[in-house]
Amino acid sequence: MIPAKEACPAWVCPALAALVLTLYAAFPTRNYYWDGVSFALAIESPDPSSGLFLHPNHLIYNGIGYVLWSGLRAFGFDLRALVVLQTLSIIAAVLSVWVLHRLLLRITNSAYVATSLAALFAFSSTWWKFATDADAYILGTLPLIVAAYLTYASNEPRPAIIGFVHAWGMLVHQLAAIFFVPAALHIYRKYGLRTMLQYGATAGGITLFVYCGAFWLSQENWSPVAFGRWLTSHSLDVSFSFNPLSNATVTATSYIRLFFGGRANLLSQFWGPFFIVVVAGLVILVVKLLLQFRGRWKDLCLFDASAMLDTELRFPILWAAAYAAFLFFWLPNNTFYKLFLLPGIILVLVQVLAKYSGPRRYRLALFTAAVALANFAFSIFPYSHVEANKPLSFALDMQRRWSDRTVVYHASFTPDNWIIRYFNPATTWKKMKPGDLTGFEREATQDVQSGHDVWIDTTAGDALAESGAIFSPHYGAVWELVNSRHRIRFALWRPRGVDSYHR
Secondary structure, eight states: OOOSSOOOOTTHHHHHHHHHHHHHHHSOOSSOOHHHHHHHHHHTSSOTTSTTTTOGGGTTHHHHHHHHHHHHHHTTOOOOHHHHHHHHHHHHHHHHHHHHHHHHHHHHOOHHHHHHHHHHHHTSHHHHHHHTSSOSHHHHHHHHHHHHIIIIIOSSOOHHHHHHHHHHHHHHOGGGGGGHHHHHHHHHHHHOHHHHHHHHHHHHHHHHHHHHHHHHHHHOOOOHHHHHHHHTOOOTTOOBOOOHHHHHHHHHHHHHHHHSOOOGGGHHHHOSHHHHHHHHHHHHHHHHHHHHHTTOGGGGGOBOTGGGGSGGGHHHHHHHHHHHHHHHHBOTTOGGGGGGTHHHHHHHHHHHHTTBOSOOOOHHHHHHHHHHHHHIIIIIHHHTSGGGOHHHHHHHHHTTTOOTTEEEEESSOOHHHHHHHHTOTTSEEEEOOTTOHHHHHHHHHHHHHTTOEEEEOHHHHHHHHHTTOOOSGGGSOEEEEESSSOEEEEEEEOOTTOSOOOO
16 A cells, blocks of 8 residues: 655655756657748748748747757857757656656655655656656646645745746747636635635736737737737637547547557567567556556555545545636647646646555556557657657758759648758748739749749649649659648659759
């Protein structure tokens, strides 16, 4: 059984953090999140004051990335922004695991339970993937875990510090604002109304002040209506969904993907001795875990149900419930948004498991190890290779065909184009004016005459086809990636009347 007090060796937290750091750094994802590539493009843009740079959904994230990237370059480190952002995510993720681990130890006084749940958090599918990617979610979740530690574990009120930390999270990503609900209620119950108001004034005041300044810098407008629209702006293709049945289905699926991820069909692509050992180890863990439950289901009755209703459990339940309620209606299929409530789920689990009074059979450790190994085998390891990301493979392949004298015309800058443009930084990309075929031909002809290779992408080809031109090999060399998930095509263009074109 779990003792009331269990000595935790000082090396446990550093050891887990070191293991997490090693695995994160050794297997960074190559299955890049689209927004991460767009962030890197914005950071490396000659005009970092663009609208994308100060985006209200993740206000200071690109600014942090730009400062780090430009600072490293100033010291002679010639790194791409995407690598810098990935490294930032890894560091923030490891710090998140460290702080959460310490909080779990403080709650349970059990090194076994705290370490097992901290590892489950660290190696859950979606967290692990985004911890090694370029995104604002990991850096936005870290302040919530720190604020939770200060709120949940401290015996003295620290409203200003908690408010400052929470404001940092909200400035990194807007979704961190929902954390205000559980934090404010917990502070109110623990310290009273005055302390809660101090926390709210600090968190809200800092956030509002910075947002107002960013709005003026990017929009040069003081209109409250325009500020409200800018503050709540989002892509045109996303919105609330009020279909309860559909939302419930995709929500349940997304919570499963939060912990378990990957694709079994990737095994065939990476099958070999290493994978055989990994999969064999996974099978052994699963079988051993099932055997630990055989004939022992009565152990589930050895939880002190009444103790689970104590006041300390309300905070993580409110944390998880507040986010779950909002995300049930707002893009319920987006699993990565649920990273903001994942620490709350872990805190609920630790409170429940800490009330177990039966014999220890190490089922939690076996389950955590099985989850980690399954996610590694079916997701992390395959996606740490370029071959698992078809658009990236295509982009790197185009490096051999394009040069600094390549001009690419596009009608729409699609997410597939982001990754192809980013990994071909020497190329020049130009937007085709809609419906202006004459203007395109005139400008493209001038590019050819000045010694450039002119290529048109899928969207430009579609626009030309609609205007009467034909997007086909008649234009010259064509390279494409067309399947059920992607439609990427680039064709070498030449002026009318030119039958062949060689440089």
